[in-house]
Amino acid sequence: VEASIPENQREAWRKHSAHGFENKDEFEKEAVRHIETTLARSLFNCDELAAYSGTALAFRDRLVIDWNRTQQRQTFAxxxxxxxxxxxxxxxxTLDNAMLNVGLKDAAKDGLTDLGFRIEDIISQEHxxxxxxxxxxxxxxxxxxxxxxxxxxxxxxxxxxxxxxxxxxxxxxxxxxxxxxxxxxxxxxxxxxxxxxxxxxxxxxxxxxxxxxxxxxxxxxxxxxxxxxxxxxxxxxxxxxxxxxxxxxxxxxxxxxxxxxxxxxxxxxxxxxxxxxxxxxxxxxxxxxxxxxxxxxxxxxxxxxxxxxxxxxxxxxxxxxxxxxxxxxxxxxxxxxxxxxxxxxxxxxxxxxxxxxxxxxxxxxxxxxxxxxxxxxxxxxxxxxxxxxxxxxxxxxxxxxxxxxxxxxxxxxxxxxxxxxxxxxxxxxxxxxxxxxxxxxxxxxxxxxxxxxxxxxxxxxxxxxxxxxxxxxxxxxxxxxNGVTPRRWLNQANPRLSEIIKAKLGGDEFLSDLNLLNQLENFVDDKAFRKEWAEIKYANKVRLAQFIMAQTGVSVNPKVMFDIQVKRIHEYKRQQLNIFGVIHRYLTIKNMTPEERKTYYPKVSIFGGKSAPGYWMAKNIIHLVNSVAQVVNNDKDVGNLLKVVFIEDYNVSKAEMLFPAADISQHISCAGMEASGTSQIKGVLNAGLLIGTCDGANIEVAREIGEDNIFLFGTLAEDVEDLRHAHSYSQHSIDGDLLKVFDAINSGIFGDRNSFSAIVSAVADHGDYYLVSDDFNSYIKTQALIDEAYKNQEDWITKCITSVARMGFFTSDRCIQEYAxxxxxxxxxxxxxxx
Ligand code: GLG
Structure with a gap:
């Protein structure tokens, strides 16, 4: 039975119906009320967690009022x-997103300042x-x-x-x-x-x-x-x-x-x-x-x-x-x-x-x-x-x-x-x-x-x-x-980038109509804009560098290229190809004279992602990455030329910090195996370039932003089956550079070679199902192109701005429109x- 109040008793309801806060003062009042009465705290024992809780409860009240109205409206309609x-x-x-979506983030920010807190600290309390x-x-x-x-x-x-x-x-x-x-x-x-x-x-x-x-x-x-x-x-x-x-x-x-x-x-x-x-x-x-x-x-x-x-x-x-x-x-x-x-x-x-x-x-x-x-x-x-x-x-x-x-x-x-x-x-x-x-x-x-x-x-x-x-x-x-929501993956993850885009476009309509980003192309030669663009990337890298220092004790230089691969660990996503490439780079540096090293390209290689608990090979790959990091980061010959970092416990909020700090991100699945992928979209939208295979949505990203602005390499999906077939017949020949990588692993320089032998022999002896050996050479060559390209920072920034400008297609708003x-x-x- 539906309970409903009779018409002549509704007056009191209408008079007292909750409406939630609308401005800074009202926000403060609601937050303090929740801290004092819902949470039973006071100004004498309100830590950041309590301040988060009070803020969240105040916003929750707001949401639930809109929620009630929406449900009623939908029922009537x-x-x-x-x-x-x-x-x-x-x-x-949820909190940050809720603040943005209801349009009260500034009110909360100022209110929290009044109450003695920084909004960023409060937001980061949330699980x-x-x-x-x-x-x-x-x-x-x-x-x-x-x-x-x-x-x-x-x-x-x-x-x-x-x-x-x-x-x-x-x-x-x-x-x-x-x-x-x-x-x-x-x-x-x-x-x-x-x-x-x-x-x-x-x-x-x-x-x-x-x-x-x-x-x-x-x-x-x-x-x-x-x-x-x-x-x-x-x-x-x-x-x-x-x-x-x-x-x-x-x-x-x-x-x-x-x-x-x-x-x-x-x-x-x-x-x-x-x-x-x-x-x-x-x-x-x-x-x-x-x-x-x-x-x-x-x-x-x-x-x-x-x-x-x-x-x-x-x-x-x-x-x-x-x-x-x-x-x-x-x-x-x-x-x-x-x-x-x-x-x-x-x-x-x-x-x-x-x-x-x-x-x-x-x-x-x-x-x-x-x-x-x-x-x-x-x-x-x-x-x-x-x-x-x-x-x-x-x-x-x-x-x-x-x-x-x-x-x-x-x-x-x-x-x-x-x-x-x-x-x-x-x-x-x-x-x-x-x-x-x-x-x-x-x-x-x-x-x-x-x-x-x-x-x-x-x-x-x-x-x-x-x-x-x-x-x-x-x-x-x-x-x-597929697409992603620009509210989280641009505004929330990268508030400063979002801010300068807003300034240039004369408003934040692009957050609900992402195609408006294409107007950014008009500013690609705007000196002040470019300078600010570069400063924002740098600031995001500094923030990540501080995080890496705090979490791992590894010191990374935010002035050098940050190369990031973060996603679930899976053989088809080929983190093994990435780490083989890193080892190849390490061996290259080791073979250089001190003179040669002075002009070589420095780089930070960042990995992150979870393995399924029962996926032995993926866990092995995580172990190899960490073992390589241990050796490389402590090698005096290498110094700042190469650092390898594994970010523990990759999750959504870490992704929000990582993509804004990426100069380049890797989406290098074996062709035909990644249905779409969505993190390449997050990478480009946050002003990073991509290295990727012709797989999933990479292909459409390349089409939208232009092939000049993406580093594509590797086997095409249509050739995968023939190559696999060929592997099973002949003892397939393995690239000389890759063999050197295998020798290094087998020599035990990264520790217990027995535990890593399975990673090597999956490629060398067991048919190389994911075509790592076929793609290794073009992967290394493409990495070299990226090194060169990064030297020319002016061109690089042009590519980044142009790419962001052309990403409108990849908003999840467009997906939903199509489904609807x-x-x-x-x-x-x-x-x-x-x-
Ligand atoms: C899948 C695929 C991804 C895809 C995602 C969303 O592996 O390629 O982007 O769904 O469609 N299991 C997944 O994560």
Whole structure:
């Protein structure tokens, strides 16, 4: 029952309705009130953490007022909404973004100064919300920001992990994982204990016929776990729209707490049951681009999908529309295959619970869903074993079989001669045990499938999903090239750069219309502007140099080139190629006379990124980087010519510090393997140049900014297969420079060569799957070009300014516009004053 205050009692509400602060004085009042009453502190014991908490609570009040209004407006307007289902939302910090988006950062800054604090110190108190592994989760976070900014009625749905991605510590050069318990103080979420959904697992399916002879299925028995909603407000930039991110947390069922057990003295086991339920949302699986088929992971997926579908259907039913209007009201985007069970769950709800015919229900389902593919790596394509699903979700398995049957019958009608095709495209893989191919299920259950960069979207059509293009035709498959939000990745990460752009462009409209950046090209010869541009990069490097000194004790000179590769550690991303290049540089320096060294190019080589805890080779690469750093940084012959740094615990807020300090960043994946990548966009937007392969979005970045402004090298995707094939035949010849690198590693100068031998022999003896040897030579040559180019600082700055000016395409606002128009078919709903 909806509770609502009768009209004649609303006067008091209207009079006292909260409106939040609007200026510095009001901010101070709110912050102090929270510090004194919510936190029970005073001016005698208010440290920076307390000041952060008070500030965050004051802003939270602001957000929640906008949030309430937005939700009301969207409910009244009753137009189509989009639901973005993602197992990962890599949000990072919230306060700074909230300040910018509601337009009160200056008020907070001045207010904090009055109260005795520096805004930067307060902002840096916040713990990252790290509910994601890497690009996929960060993309979801950028999309939330853009959807709110563009006033789309949009909700995110995810899991509220108690532990986000682990914190990485480097001990003796090795990665060690520390749990990230981030919920000690999280002002940005609202528990909604009133919104709790029963989620069923296990049990059995009972079939029966009704009086009309129609057969039905009911899922019975098993266990129930509660899904409790936690809402996170997502403010748009310069708009009243504040959308909702709903994260589900698992709890033992209210009905389930076993009083019988409890009374019969089995207190412990009854508490244990409770903990088992809470385990479902306890931890984010720390794998990027790898799926491992664990039952708990399947439980997470089904728990979250069921809760979200229940919530979406409930909201739809409140509108009292007929089911045929469902697709006019609801679009659901699947971020990768992780939420594919939502397709099955919606079909189950419509058929088993709402009593629709199979065909009518299936039309609704396929009209509702669309699916984004983020990878072609076989080890990342999800498959779930049939026995596992059978046990956990018996009714869902039946539905999957029925979907597959109908799909295969359709294929057979259209391609009657082709038995092989049926085997290839079947949602069920006939292996031991049988497996459900989730990507195929996602394609069959969706009306659109998209890749995340042009090359990638072409590749999925010609490789992994080729047959489905034959079956459905090419129009079902489309491309939306990734982007990032300029609010975080330009304004927040690089406030000074943002400031001078604003001064030149005469306003900050570029933050919501990134194409306006192209006006910067008019100022490329403006001396004062160029000087300031260079000073900003230098200041950002000084800040990073101080951070490196504090964290690692290594002294780096901010006047020399900073070369940065930060991202998950993965063989396909080829940090091994980078470190081989560094070793090659080290050997080159060692072989020089002191005279020659005087004119050589100095450089700081910076690495950062986490490895999946079970990814032995990636951990080995981290160890090699740290071991090389140890040797190089302490070699008197080398001095300032080369420093190697590994940044511990790379995360969103470190990225915000690193990209503004990069002269060059590396995006050197084996061609065809990085679906898009998004960090190259962050690199260029922050006035750094790129070295990259012809892979993912690098290709489109090159097209936009011009090939003169990017350092591309290496094998093309179309040649990868032939090269791999050639490796497996002949003992492939390895570049002489690379052999010297291998000799150096094998000689033990970087320590225990046994532990590094696997990195070398993956290239030298085991087929070199990632084509490191093929690309090494052109990589080294390209690095030499970069050294030369960097000497000419005037040209370099021209390249940087020109590149930033041409990055407009890569805003996530453009992505969301494309999704909204060509996939979701939804309209924005701006607040009245902005309409
Ligand atoms: C994937 C891909 C990246 C891509 C990101 C966002 O590996 O290339 O940029 O999603 O689409 N698993 C990922 O991080």
């Amino acid at each position: 009753d137009q189509k909404r989009v639901y973005y289902l993602s197992l990962e939302f890599l949000m990072g910090r 990252d919300a790290a509910l994601g592994n890497g690009g996929l989760g960060r993309l979801a976070a950028c999309f939330l920001d853009s959807m709110a900014t563009l006033n789309y009625p949009a909700w995110g749905y995810g899991l509220r992990y108690r532990y986000g991605i682990f914190k990485q510590e480097i001990m003796d050069g090795y990665q060690v994982e520390i749990p990230d318990y981030w919920l000690d103080f999280n002002p940005w979420e609202f528990p909604r204990h009133d919104i709790t959904v029963d989620i069923q697992f296990y049990g059995y399916v009972r079939k029966y016929q009704d009086d009309d002879g129609k057969s039905h299925a009911v899922w019975e028995g098993g266990e129930i776990v509660d899904a409790v909603a936690y809402d996170v407000p997502i403010p748009g930039y310069k708009t009243g729209t504040t959308n909702n991110l709903r994260l589900w947390s698992s709890k033992a069922s209210r009905g389930e707490f076993d009083f019988q057990k409890f009374n019969s003295g089995e207190y412990e086991s009854s508490v244990a049951d409770q903990q088992r339920a809470e385990t479902i949302s306890a931890v984010l699986y720390p794998n990027d681009n790898l799926e491992r088929g664990k039952e708990l992971r399947l439980k997470q997926q089904s728990f979250w999908c069921s809760a979200s579908i229940y919530d979406i259907v409930r909201r739809f039913k409140k509108s009292k529309r007929s089911w045929s209007e469902f697709t006019d009201q609801v679009a659901i985007q699947l971020n990768d295959t992780h939420p594919t069970l939502a397709i099955v769950e919606l079909q189950r709800v419509l058929v088993d619970i709402e009593g629709l015919d199979w065909e009518d229900a299936w039309k609704i389902v396929t009209g509702t869903f669309s699916y984004t593919n983020h990878t072609v790596l076989p080890e990342a394509l999800e498959k779930w074993s049939v026995p596992l699903i059978q046990n956990l979700l018996p009714r869902h398995l039946q539905i999957i079989y029925e979907i597959n049957l109908q799909f295969l019958q359709m294929v057979e009608r259209r391609f009657p001669q082709d038995r092989e095709m049926l085997r290839r495209v079947s949602i069920i893989e006939e292996s031991q045990p049988k497996m459900v191919r989730m990507a195929y299920l996602a394609i069959v259950g969706s009306h659109k499938v998209n890749g995340v960069a042009e090359l990638h979207s072409d590749l999925i059509k010609t490789t992994i999903f080729k047959d489905f293009v034959t079956i459905y035709g090419p129009d079902k498959f489309t491309n939306v090239t 128009e060509s996939i979701w078919n939804i309209e924005p709903l701006p607040p009245a004053s902005k309409a």
